[in-house]
Amino acid sequence: MAEPAKKLPRIEISERRCKACSICVDFCPTNVLEIRGTTCVVKDLEACTRCQLCDLRCPDFAIRVFD
Amino acid sequence: MAVAKQKLSVPFDYDKYLRKDKLPHIWCPGCGHGIVLKSLLRAIDNKELSKNDLCMVSGIGCSSRTPGYVDFNTLHTIHGRAFSFATGLKLAKPSLKMIIATGDGDAMAIGGNHFIHTCRRNIDMLIIVYSNAIYGMTGGQFSPTTPIGSIATTSRYGNVEPPFDICEMAKAAGATFVARGTAYHTQELERTFTEALGHKGTAVVEVIDSCPIYFGRMNKQRGASEMMENIEKNGTVSVKQVDKLPAEKTEGKLVRGILHRVEKPEYCEQYDKLIVAKATK
Ligand SMILES: Cc1ncc(C[n+]2csc(CCOP(=O)(O)OP(=O)(O)O)c2C)c(N)n1
Ligand code: SF4
Ligand code: SF4
Ligand code: SF4
Ligand SMILES: [Mg+2]
Numbered sequence: 001m002a003e004p005a006k007k008l009p010r011i012e013i014s015e016r017r018c019k020a021c022s023i024c025v026d027f028c029p030t031n032v033l034e035i036r037g038t039t040c041v042v043k044d045l046e047a048c049t050r051c052q053l054c055d056l057r058c059p060d061f062a063i064r065v066f067d
Numbered sequence: 068m069a070v071a072k073q074k075l076s077v078p079f080d081y082d083k084y085l086r087k088d089k090l091p092h093i094w095c096p097g098c099g100h101g102i103v104l105k106s107l108l109r110a111i112d113n114k115e116l117s118k119n120d121l122c123m124v125s126g127i128g129c130s131s132r133t134p135g136y137v138d139f140n141t142l143h144t145i146h147g148r149a150f151s152f153a154t155g156l157k158l159a160k161p162s163l164k165m166i167i168a169t170g171d172g173d174a175m176a177i178g179g180n181h182f183i184h185t186c187r188r189n190i191d192m193l194i195i196v197y198s199n200a201i202y203g204m205t206g207g208q209f210s211p212t213t214p215i216g217s218i219a220t221t222s223r224y225g226n227v228e229p230p231f232d233i234c235e236m237a238k239a240a241g242a243t244f245v246a247r248g249t250a251y252h253t254q255e256l257e258r259t260f261t262e263a264l265g266h267k268g269t270a271v272v273e274v275i276d277s278c279p280i281y282f283g284r285m286n287k288q289r290g291a292s293e294m295m296e297n298i299e300k301n302g303t304v305s306v307k308q309v310d311k312l313p314a315e316k317t318e319g320k321l322v323r324g325i326l327h328r329v330e331k332p333e334y335c336e337q338y339d340k341l342i343v344a345k346a347t348k
Contacts, residue, residue, distance in 0.1 A: 017090055021097035021279075026292035055078055056253040057295070059101030060091060067076035 009050050010066040015039045017062035024054035024063055084108045084118065086138050093132060097291020099250035099276035100130055100197055104137075106253050107166070107195065110260030122163045124153040126178060128170035129204045129278075130197035147178025150185040153192055161335045164264070165192035172202040175211040175231050186240035189268045190334040193260075194242075196233055196271065199278040207281030218285040237271035238327045244270035245327040250277060251298040252323065255305075262325060268333050275302055275321065 011032070018039045025033045025040060030047040033040050033054065040063065042048075054063050085108075094100050111121070121139040125131035127146035134141035140163065144152040149167045157165050174182050174196050185194070201219060202208040209219035209226045212233065216225045237245045244266040248256035256274065263270040277283065277294035288294045304317050306324030 019091065019096035021291045023097055023292050023295065027295070052078065056105070057102055057251075059094065059098055059105075059291075061081050061085065061101065061105070062091075064078040066078060 006046075007067075008045050009048050011042050011045065011048065012064045012066065013040055013042070014062045017060045018058075019060055019062075021059065023057050023059065027057055028054055079105075079109055079112070081105060081108050084111065084138055085136055089136050092136055094129060095278075095280040097277070097279045097294075098129065098203075099199065099274075099278070099291075099294075100133065102250040102253060103195070103197055103256070103274050103276060104133055106248075106256040107260050108137075109257045110264055113257070113261045114264045116164060116264065120162065120164055121166065122153075122156060123166045123168060124149045124156070125168040126170075126173040127204070128173045128197075128202070130168055130170035130199075130276075131173055131204075133168035147173055147176070148181060149173070150178060150181040150194070154185060154188075154190055157190055157192060158335060158338065161191075161339070167192060167194045169194065169196055170203070170210075171196060171198045171200060171212040171233070172208075172210040175233065175236075179211070183236065183240040186237050186242040186269050186271065188334040189241055189243050189331050191267055192269060193263050193266075194237075194269065194271045195260075196273045197276045198233060198273050199276040199282060200230070201278050201282040203278045203281055207278075207285060217282070220281075220285070232321075233273040234271070234326055237269075237273075241269070241331075242271045242327070243268035243329050243331050244325070246271070246325045247273045247275065247303070247321060247323050249275040249298050249303055249323060251275075251295045255323065259325060266328070268331060275323075 020035045020038050022035050032044050032048045034043045118139050123134040123139050124142045125134050126149040134143050153165050200213045202210055207219055208221040212230045213226045234245050234247050246259045248259045263272050279291040279294050283294050303323045304320045306322050309317055309322050
C-alpha cells in the first residue's frame, strides 16, 4: 500500500506587505523560500520544518507558516 | 522567565494588535524596526495586556512611527519629548501601561535631558530605544550612539565622537530595569520585553537594530541580512556568557540581557501618597 502523503505546512505570504528584503530567504535553515520579482515566494515547500524563523524575523508582517 | 508561546501549528496573530489598514508600514525593506515591534507584540500577548490599557507614545524618527501601526491608545509627539508627554499622561491616568518607542537620536540627542530625568524619577513606563546608530529618518546623520570610525552623511571620513552607552546612562540616571536586546535575537528580545512589562518603575530596553538603507549602505554592509548576521556574530554577547568567555571574545562587544533590576519607590505612587497625606491632614 502506498505511504500516506506527508502533511505539508501551509506558507502564507502577503504580496501586498512583502518588500522582498530577503531576510526570510537568507535565514531559512532549509532553503524553502526565494525572491521572485518584488515578493518572496515558496520554492520548496517539502523542505519546510515549520521552524517559524521566517515569521520571527520578517519585518513586514508578511509571512506566516501554518502546520 | 516566561517562555515563548508560539506554537508550531498556529502562527502568532500579530494582526489583532495592528491597524491593518495602515500596512504596509513605511519602514524600508529589511529595516529592523518591524522585527522589534513583533517581539514587543508577542510580549504584550504573553502578559495578556488589554489594548485599551496600553498607551504607546513616541517622538520623531522612523522608530517613532511605531505608534501609527498599533491598535492601542497612541500619541505621536515631538522630537525627543515622548518622555515628557508620557509623564503627563501617566500622572493623569496612572492605570495606563505606558510604552515609549524612541530612537537613538530621539532619546540620546535632542531628548537626552528628558530621558535622564524620566529615569531619575522612576516613573512607571517601558522605554524601548531602537538603537540603529544613525538618524534614519533624516537621511543618515551620525547620532550619539554611532561608533567611532563609522561613516554617516555628517561624518564622511569617519565619526570621531565616542558613543554613549545607553544602558549605562539609564542605570546611572536611576532607571530600575535596564536591559539590552537585538533585532536578531527575536525570542530573547520577546522574553526581555515580557520581563520589562512586568516591572514597576522606569524600564529601559535598548535594542540593537539595523538601518540597512543608511547605516548599512554607508558602512559597506551589503544588505539587511548581512547587517543581521553582523549583529549576531560580531556585535553582542549574552550576559549569561560574558564571564565565562575569554577576554578577547568579549572585547568591544555590547552585553545582551537584563543588566540591572532593582525595586525603588515609583513616582506616581509617591505623588499620590503625598496628595492623600496633605488632603487628609
Ligand atoms: C525639533 C526637531 N529637530 C530636528 C528634527 C529632524 N529629525 C527628525 S527625525 C530625527 C532623528 C531621528 O533619529 P532616531 O531617533 O535615531 O530615529 P530613526 O529614524 O533612526 O529610527 C531628526 C534629527 C525634528 N523633526 N524636530
Ligand atoms: S518555517 Fe522555517 S523552514 Fe519553513 S520556510 Fe520558514 S524558516 Fe524556512
Ligand atoms: S522577510 Fe518578509 S518582507 Fe522580507 S522577503 Fe521575507 S516575507 Fe518579504
Ligand atoms: S531609513 Fe533606516 S531606520 Fe528609517 S525606515 Fe529606512 S532602514 Fe529603517
Ligand atoms: Mg536611529
